[in-house]
Amino acid sequence: MGETSNQEEFYKKLKAQLHDTALWPSEYLYKFIVKTNTSKIKKVESLFNNMGAVINTVASKNGKYTSVSINVRMKNPDAVIAKYKEVAEKVEGVISL
DSSP: OOHHHHHHHHHHHHHHHHHHHOOSSEEEEEEEEEESOHHHHHHHHHTTTTTTOEEEEEEOTTSSEEEEEEEEEESSHHHHHHHHHHHHHHSTTOEEO
8 A cells, every 4th residue: 555545544544533522613723744854844834824833843852853833723634634735745754633
């Protein structure tokens, strides 16, 4: 099975879970891991500009990676998934949790 079909399956399950567990619009917590690199961190943050997002960053113990947590109000599960895809497409090497 290819990576694309695995991703599509993941997003399909996520959409079902989001639909079943929250009333939309709803607050959603995104978590991303990036190599500690100011431009990558800023790129992730910039994708949530003008959305009223609360963003926290925490460097790993050895400083090699940074966790970026973003709490933002999203209108529906499709919007949540679209944002995950946008971040994955625009920020090289990002890990979505």
